[in-house]
Amino acid sequence: MAPPMSADQFLTALRAEGLRVVEVDGWRTHNRAGHGTWGPLNGVMIHHTVTHGSAATVRICYDGYDSLPGPLCHGVITKDGTVHLVGNGRANHAGAGDGDVLRAVIAEKRLPPCGKADTDGNARFYGFECENLGDGEDDWPPAQLLAIEKAAAAVCRHYGWTERSVIGHKEWQPGKVDPRGFGMDWLRERVQERLK
Numbered sequence: 001m002a003p004p005m006s007a008d009q010f011l012t013a014l015r016a017e018g019l020r021v022v023e024v025d026g027w028r029t030h031n032r033a034g035h036g037t038w039g040p041l042n043g044v045m046i047h048h049t050v051t052h053g054s055a056a057t058v059r060i061c062y063d064g065y066d067s068l069p070g071p072l073c074h075g076v077i078t079k080d081g082t083v084h085l086v087g088n089g090r091a092n093h094a095g096a097g098d099g100d101v102l103r104a105v106i107a108e109k110r111l112p113p114c115g116k117a118d119t120d121g122n123a124r125f126y127g128f129e130c131e132n133l134g135d136g137e138d139d140w141p142p143a144q145l146l147a148i149e150k151a152a153a154a155v156c157r158h159y160g161w162t163e164r165s166v167i168g169h170k171e172w173q174p175g176k177v178d179p180r181g182f183g184m185d186w187l188r189e190r191v192q193e194r195l196k
Helices: 007-016 054-063 099-107 142-159 184-195
Strands: 021-023 043-048 075-077 083-085 125-130 166-168
Touching: 007 021, 007 083, 007 142, 043 142, 054 075, 054 083, 075 142, 125 142, 142 184, 166 184
Parallel strands: 021 083, 043 125, 043 166, 075 125
Antiparallel strands: 075 083
């Protein structure tokens, strides 16, 4: 378990991993404080957005929508591999998920299948939303996949976590399918290589 990074620490970690980062106005204080805890932190969660167009995607992830206010993640990774920071603190991205999965992440063990939604993930995970329609046909450009790998590795490196602290939304919450179009085991292998 680890305390949240400060905004400066988060930005520094991402840039140190070689990422191109855009700071969206207000991101440092944009969060869901007062709607639950933020921390201790245990991992990184990867999502796809079901959106098209970088500017619209970033705006949706910053603002959210009527039934789910923003921020909807901490960073938005667009098709060109840029990380747009939209939140710092608790964000509406993970929702309720499987406590057994959280225990496996904490222990950095192989994940069990998720079958229940009994644990608040918004308190425990950094979230990266990745621009993709999520239909299994929209492509994942190499620059975007590299940025996803680097972003996950940056957070893991800061905390001294292994690749086992990186999960997909579909591995956390029953009924979710994201990210769709690449495998999480494949991503974890890439993160593991990068952390070496």
